Amino acid sequence: MPLSPFLRPDAPALDPATLMDIIALQGDIARLGPELGSVMALVTDRMLALTGATGAVIELAEGEEMVYRAASGMAQEQLGLRLAAGNSLSGLSVRSNSILRCDDSETDTRANREACRAVGLRSMVVCPLTHGTTGTTPAPGGVPSGVPDGVIGVLKLISPTVSAFDGRTEYILRLVSDMIAAAMFHAARFETSQLYHMATHDALTGLPNRALFHDRLRQGLEQARRTSAALGVLILDMDGLKTINDTLGHAAGDAALREAASRIRDAVTAFAVAAGSTGPTVARLGGDEFGILSAPLEDPAVLSAKAERVADALDAPFHFDSATLPLGCSIGQAVFPKDADIPDALIHTTDQRMYQHKRSRKGDKR
Missing domain, CATH: 3.30.450.40 (GAF domain)
Incomplete structure (x- = not known):
């Protein structure tokens, strides 16, 4: 030995x-x-x-x-x-x-x-x-x-x-x-x-993880360049996960993450089926952050509609044991090649728009 x-x-x-x-x-x-x-x-x-x-x-x-x-x-x-x-x-x-x-x-x-x-x-x-x-x-x-x-x-x-x-x-x-x-x-x-x-893949939700998301983003961008196609990225951040963890414990937080993952996956799958397109990649990027990759993106306007579908799916309350928990999310989006043409710039743009959305939603609640 x-x-x-x-x-x-x-x-x-x-x-x-x-x-x-x-x-x-x-x-x-x-x-x-x-x-x-x-x-x-x-x-x-x-x-x-x-x-x-x-x-x-x-x-x-x-x-x-x-x-x-x-x-x-x-x-x-x-x-x-x-x-x-x-x-x-x-x-x-x-x-x-x-x-x-x-x-x-x-x-x-x-x-x-x-x-x-x-x-x-x-x-x-x-x-x-x-x-x-x-x-x-x-x-x-x-x-x-x-x-x-x-x-x-x-x-x-x-x-x-x-x-x-x-x-x-x-x-x-x-x-x-x-x-x-x-x-x-x-x-x-x-x-x-x-x-x-x-x-x-993420062990908690079963979704692709950050590494696989970036791998598919790189491959999607290479194909989009070859075919002169568009590509869309959505990044969303769950609302209230810290509050759930602090008040009800991490078991409730984990359940909320699994529920969010399921709703996001079901929403984008239903949207793809209705549009007759290939289902996008849905990934958990870490913590309470998720990513959605649409490659190719036939119509950039579709990305906004997809974001609305996901937001609507997460707005419904979540029931855990005897508690009813509010869910929700802030979403940012970016399109290749209009907004950026390399992976990190595309992600950065999407992140910035997600944070802008989060700030505007907090302002609406005041």
């Missing part, structure tokens, strides 16, 4: 504060349980403070591509990015099942130089993520051929400066990747394809 990373004789010394942060992260990961999407988001957020990295990414190997499924810092705007696995350091880490470090992406031939320039990184370190035990048989569920069984992706740290990482960083990366593997261990009974579903 291999030694724990803490017990390896070559392990670098970590200061007490860093050790306490790693232990706290381990506890938080355990509390999230099977919510793999939330685990990955938590890890990428915490890695910045733990290592001094400027960005952190979890990439999953899907087909012949590496997909950004969680991202923080300078990598956050790249959430959903897809890169060819065959010519990237991440793909090589997955295939070799080994930690790899690149001190300068401009001179390291293993790195995808153009992709690194697009993200803005110069140095990086990547560590493979494993699901269960590794062997030599290609894993099922869309993992590229030649990948050891159980290796499903990488945890990657990035920086815009040369030689930003060292052996200490690699050690912390190995420790945290082992924590992610432990979080995945309970899911060893699942096929790899089911594990991907758990990593890309």
